[in-house]
Amino acid sequence: MRKLVGVAALMAATSFVQAETLTVELNIPEMDVAEYHRPYIAVWVSDDSRQIVEHVAVWVEQEKWWRDLRSWWRRGGSQTELPIDGVSGATRKPGTYTLTWDGDLPEGALTLNVEAVREVGGREHIRLPLPANHNGKVEVKGSKELGLIAATIAP
Amino acid sequence: MKKQMIVALTVSVMGWPLVADAHKRWLLPTDFSLSDAEQVSFDFTASNNLFYVDKGMSMDGVEIIDPAGEVHKPINPVKRKRRSVFDVDIEKEGTYRVMSGGKPMYFSSFQVPGEEKPSRGRGALDELKAKIPANATDVKFSESISLLETYITLGAPSDNFGKSGQGIELVGGAHPNTLYADEPSRFVFNLNGKPAKGLTVEVTPDGTRYRDEEGTVSYTLDDKGAAEVNWSVPGRYLIEVGAEIEMPKGNEIAKRYYSYSVTLEVLQP
Secondary structure, three states, rough: OOHHHHHHHHHHHOOOEEEEEEEEEEEOOOOOOOOOOHHHHHHHEEOOOOEEEEEEEOOOHHHHHHHOHHHHHHHHHHHOOOOOOOEEEEOOOOOOEEEEEEEEEEEEOOEEEEEEOOOOEEEEEEEEEOOOOEEEEEEEEEOOOOEEEEEEEEE | HHHHHHHHHHHHHOOOOOHHHHOOOEEEEOOOOOOOOOEEEEEEEEEEEOOOOOOOOOOOOOEOOOOOEEEEOEEOOOOOOOOOOEEEOOOOOEEEEEEEEEEEEEEEEEEOOOOOOOOOEEEEEHHHHHOOOOOOOOEEEEEEEEEEEEEEEOOOOOOOOOOOOOOOOEEOOOOOOOOOOOOHHHHHHHHOEEEEOOOEEEEEEEEHHHHOOOOOOOEEEEOOEEEOOOOOOOOEEEEEEEEEEEEEOOOOEEEEEEEEEEEEEEEEO
16 A cells, blocks of 8 residues: 555656657677577666666566676566566567657656677677657667667657 | 783783684675576685685574575585585575574683683673683673674565664665665664664775775764765675674673674676
8 A cells, every 4th residue: 555655656746748659779789609699688768866767678588597687687677577568578689670669758867778688798788868858869889799779769 | 011011912802702803704695686586505704805715604603584584594504614605595586684693692701810821711691600710810701793694685675684683783775785886875784773873884895815905995884873885896895894892890791792794796887
């Protein structure tokens, strides 16, 4: 009961912009390595206190290693029940993927997070600040585990 | 004369429990944060270098408090020369506390006429008293409460701080399994159930063997028993808090010693 009251208070305190569309283009690069495993990847939107606002994609396999997406896991992945409809799924092979997320986002500064971790490989966590007015396109190139990441947000 | 005084002083200092063993004592798990039920293995040892095993510790006092508050004993305990090892099944969602000690221990020190050095004992207070010879002089008792612990979380973290009200305890603030190198973490300590204000917290990062300084950063606990710790690097840390309290003359216990240590993992941002 207490928890419910807390959630209601939080909802009242945060104002939401109606129905925004977030499109994320995400590239998983080819790796020239002897032993290749597809990366576990988490994509989420966080607020300015780094808390998870929305999960956009969670591509994972064995539960034991979900924790290796260590930012996602400790920031809130561990408090989330998987599978998440339309968000979680199996790991993907190298290539470019387009993710579309529709819904209400809180006002204010938001960051798109993309975290990738590969067995016997490396880890990369990209933080891409979304446009302040929640309208426009931003992009960044990953350095190793991730290729080009582009985010478009529109009302 | 001066030399004699120094010798006497050294002997009396050696007689006290914590000062005699300046080693750091620690529990180190293989994992701090899990996403699936699993067995976690621990090293339990005393050493000067962090985190390099040196002296195996007794596992008699090791207890595991699961997220539901149930108490478990270590699995597969083996005491070896340089390290003690044991396993713990982490199978419930939430935070486990793995601890050793936390209960009062007593020490005696007394001089038997004609003997060169003072005699010492360790055990329950009643037993210690019973063993003091009638002709002994300079009889002193001390009490020590020493707690070592660490925290492991499966899934979402939960509150599992120790709240026995005895000795030094970590009772609140940042959750021990959600720490990030670029975010200061506030920790709250109690001494005998009240804010441990004025005590010193020492924070030492792993890897002392590979640097010239210990790298220990000290903080003083404020009126609420709290300190905000800044991490220098991601990695594993040992946090230690200690106190020695001289009791007023005439008190049966001359001195009380308190110590606390917790092993933590701090994530890369």
